[in-house]
Amino acid sequence: MGPIRIAVVGMGKIAHDQHLPAIAGNPAFTLAATVSRSDSGVDGVPHFHTLQALVDSDVAIDAVALCTPPQARYDLAALALDKGLHVFLEKPPGATLAEVDALVAHAAKAGTTLFASWHSRYAAGVASARAWLADRQITGVKVIWREDVRVWHPGQAWIWEPGGLGVFDPGINALSIITHILPDPFFLAEATLEVPENRAAPIAADLHFRDSRGTAIHMDLDWRQTGPQSWDIVVETADGTLRLANGGAVLTLPGETLRHDDHEYPGLYARFADLVAQGQSDVDTRPLTLVADAFLRGKRLVTDAFFD
Structure with a gap:
């Protein structure tokens, strides 16, 4: 072939x-x-x-x-x-x-x-984070995903329309990681979505989840951050703190920090080639389900108009 x-x-x-x-x-x-x-x-x-x-x-x-x-x-x-x-x-x-x-x-x-495809799952630190958390008692999770929309999506009107997801376009990357690395399923408890008065999709969101053991998971999404960008996940466990920074590329465990080169999209295409060879499909909708739940259950607050 x-x-x-x-x-x-x-x-x-x-x-x-x-x-x-x-x-x-x-x-x-x-x-x-x-x-x-x-x-x-x-x-x-x-x-x-x-x-x-x-x-x-x-x-x-x-x-x-x-x-x-x-x-x-x-x-x-x-x-x-x-x-x-x-x-x-x-x-x-x-x-x-x-x-x-x-x-x-x-x-x-x-x-x-x-x-x-969920490209952030193929960030260099994600597989090791998943393995380290597999048998550990998790006591809390914080996700801070803040970036400047003008840098990453300049002039892209579709992203502000229904179905474009707004700040959940990057936020779903974080959800794709934590649905993959956390050992227990989790669900939305409450959310607040800030929607510019001239747009249909949110520019920021504050979300509170809890897992099946009752552990709190907090997510802070914002598209208005200038200067250094924040793509960080912090997982507190009984054995210390795990940190994923730079969107999953840098993993810090108690006593060590692991840095790797980016290989998200090469990893995606390697996976796609394997699926084709094996005659299989891979469609995980959990990250999109959590975004849909945020739109279903979240409280919407109108905020200042946004212009590119």
Whole structure:
């Protein structure tokens, strides 16, 4: 079996910065095409304005990586699955939980791989954090995820629309880590969402969860932080404190600090290649479920208008 011929759909910043280098660095893949209405693609690689135009062409592909905003992703994924293609979904996997469930059933019927990717789970310190916490008594968890939206999402109107998630677009990265490393399931107890008066999605959120043992988990999300950015998780245990910094890249355990190079997207593509080879899918919706619960149960406060 030769390399997986993959097309990248949605050629925004994340595709250029992360997906294309990860594909180029993995011999299990070859970039067969790109799709975008606004980007010109990659020199020497067939480029199309729509996925329909690609599948109607004579360019052979085996898989697609969908890097579009989540609101548009279901129809693209359904089209790809109809054509027998394997599908890699950027996070979040969809705009609603029900559409992701529908895609899971669709992929199973089509006999193709569906991979809902959570790139922060592949940050260098996450696997070791999960192993260290597996048998320990956890007494408290704090998550501080504060960044400057003007730096990371300049001019991206879709992120403020319904389904775009607002501050939960980065916040779901933290949720993808803690749902993976904490040994007990947890759920939302209360939340406050700050929504700019001229936007549909929150710019900040304060969330309180508790796990099945009653342990408190607090999450502080804010998109208004300037200067140094904060992507930190602190887990207190009976055996000391675990800290994950820089979005999971730096792990500090009692008595030692482990620093590693970034390998999130290479790890995602290695996982996708394995799933395709094994004829399996991997779709974990727990992070998106917790975000949906925040919108369902959270108290909404109107705050100052936000302008890019």
